[in-house]
Amino acid sequence: MTRWLFLFGQWLKRDLAGRYRGSVLGMLWPIAQPLAQIAVFTLIFHGFMQVRWPIGAGASATSGPAGAGDALAYGLNVFAGLAVFNFFAEVLGRAPVAVLCQPNLVTKVRFPLLLLPAVTVGAALVHVGVGAVLLLAVGALTGTLMVQAAWLPLWLLPVLLYGAAVALTLACLGVYLRDIGQIMAAVTSLLMFLTPIFYPMSSVPASLRGLFELNPVAWAADALRGLLLEGRGLDWTPWGVHLAVSGALALAAAWLFRRLERGFADVL
C-alpha cells in the first residue's frame, strides 16, 4: 500500500511539476491562472454587463462590506463555481489521454495502469484545493468565514468519486476511441453554461431546477458556495444521493477499466 502511495506521489509530482517546471512563474501558475480568470470574468460580467449576484441568494444574508463588496461577492461566487467546474473540466480534458499518452507503461512494463486516471484526478484535486484555500483565506481576512466550512471534506467525497468515475471511464475508452477527446471538448464548453458558475442556482427557473440539480457539477458548485460563502450547511438528502450515485458509478467505471485494460497493449 505504501508502495502504491509512493508510486502515485511520484506520478502526481511528475504530472504537476511537469506542467509548470521551466516556466517563469513555476508553481505559482495554479494560483495565478484562476485569479486571472476571476479578474476577467468579474470585469466583463460585473463591470461591463452589469450582472449582479443576488445578495442572499442562499440562506443568511451575508452582505460583506458594502459598495466594493458587491464586486467582491460576485468575484468570489464566480470563483467558487469556477473552481468546481475547472476540476471537472480538467478531468474531462485530460483523462481521455491519461493512458493513451503513456504507451511505454502499457506495453513495456508491468504497471498498475489504474493509477494513471487516478493521477489525473489527483492533479485536478490539487488545483481545486488551491482554489478552496484561496477562498478560505479571503473569508478569514474579511471575517466572513463560517463554521460550515468544516463540512468541506464531506462535500469533497462525492466530488472525488464523480471525478474518479469520469476519469476511469474516459481513460479506458480513450485508448480505443480517439474521438473521445474531441467529444469531451464540446461537452466541457456546454457544461460551462449549464452549470451555475456565472449565475446562482436560485436564478434557474423552478421548472428546470430539478434537471439542473441532477448535474453533479451544478450541485457541487452550489454546495461549495453554501459552505464557504453563504454559511449554509450541507443539505444531507442531495448529498447522500450524490454520494451513493457517485460511489456506484466509480465502482462501475473501475470494473469497466479492468475489463478493457487487458486489451490496451493490443491497441497501443
Next chain:
Amino acid sequence: MSFEARSSTATEPVIRAQGVGKTYRMYRSPADRLWQALWPWSRPRHQDFVALHDVSFELRRGEVMGIVGVNGAGKSTLLQLVTGTVFPTQGTVQTQGRVAAILELGSGFNPEFTGRENVYLNAATLGLSKTEIDARLGEIVKFAGIGAHIDKPVKTYSSGMQVRLAFSIATSVDPDVLIIDEALSVGDGAFGRRSFDRIQEIKARGATILFCSHVLFHVETFCDRAMWLHRGRVQRMGPVLQVLQPYQEFIDAYTANPHAEPQPAPNALPIALPATLPSAPQITAPEAPLALHADAQAATPSPVPAAASPAKPLGTARMQTVKVRLDGQEGVELRGTSLVSQLQVDIGFASDPDLPTPTAAVVLSSESGKILGSCGSHTQSVVFRRAPDGSGRARVTIDRLPVNKGRYRVGAYLLCERGFHAYEMADPAAYITLEHHGAEQGTQLLNGDWGDATPDTGLEATT
C-alpha cells in the same frame, strides 16, 4: 488443463509457458474493437493474425535463453507475454518474482526533471519502494557515471548520459526475471563494456534471463539455450549451438532471398548456396549480422571521450591502425589468387592498462555483408603483448586463402577479453579480389590434395 507435480521449490521453474499463443485481432476500426471488448458475444468483426502459436518452455533460476528470429517472427510478442503486458489468447505464462525489462532505454524520462527525480520516478515505475531507491541511488548514479549532473535537468544530458542512467536504473531493480531486448551495446566503449559486466553479474546472481538479439555471437556466448522463432512458431529450441547453426544457415539464405523458408525437419541439409557470388542487389537483410556493424558505427565516433583521451582510453580499448596486406602488398583494394595468396592483418590498439588485454578478430564477408568466415585470437588463447601504457600490435596471418574467386570484404575487430563485447571495429577495413582458374562451386574452396587410390604399380599415367 495442467496437472502439476508438486516439485521442490528450488527446482521449480521461474518462467513457465504452456501452449502459449497470441492472436491479434485486426479490426477495421477501433470502434469495432471497443464493441467487441464490451460485448464479446456479438458477431465477430475482425480478422485474426496469429503472432505466436503454441510456445511452451520452462526456465529455472539462473538459466539464460536467447531468442532469435527475423523481424515479425513473434519475439517481441513473446517478451511482452512474459513481461505480462500482453495477455495470451491460448495457454498460460507464469513467472515468479520481480520481472524487469531492459527495452526502450530512457524513453520514460521527463526532460525538465533532474536526474535524481527521474531516478525516483523510473525506479518506482519499475516496482521499487522508496527505501529501496534511497539505498540504491548512490550506486545507480555511480554506475551511470553521471556524478554531479544528477541534480541537473535531464534535458541538459547528452544522449549517452541518458541511456547510461536508464540502463543503470533498469539493472538496479535486482530482478528475478530479466528481459533484454537488444539493449546490450549501450553508450560508448567504456560503458558498453561495463554494461556487459553488469548483465553477467545479474546472471551470476541467479536471475533467469530472456535475451533477444540479432547479434548471434552475443547469444552464443551469453546463453545456455536458445529458441528460434519463425512466423510465430518455435522452429528450434535447445542447446544454443544446435539452434544457432541452422538459424545462421537460414539467415544466409534469407539474406539472398527474403522469401526463403527454414528447413522443416531437424538434421537439416546444408542449404545450397548459389554457385556464383551473391551479386544480388544489396539486400540489407533486416536482421542479418549487419546489426553488429550498425552498432559499431554508431559507437565508434563517440565524441565525448575522443577529445579527452589521445592515447590511453579509460575503461575501454580502441583500434588505432588497421593494415591489411595481401601477399605483402598493403592497401584497401587488393588483388590475389585463391589458395595461393596470403592475407595478413595488423591491428594496432590502445587500451586501458587496468583492463585485461583485449582480443582481436578478422572477419571475411561477402560484399553484401554475409559473414563467410572469421578468425579470433580468443579462440586460440593468444594474449597480445602490451606496453605499460596498454598499447600493442596484433597480427593475424592466413595462408593460402581457401576462398573462391570473387570480391570480399575484410573486417577487423577489437573485442573484450572474453571475445564478447566489441570495443571497436573496422569493417570493411579493405576489399580483396581473388582470381581462381578452376570451376569449383561454392564460396569455400576445400584445401585438399588429389592422388591415386591404388598403389603405384609402375604403370605410366596415360596423359
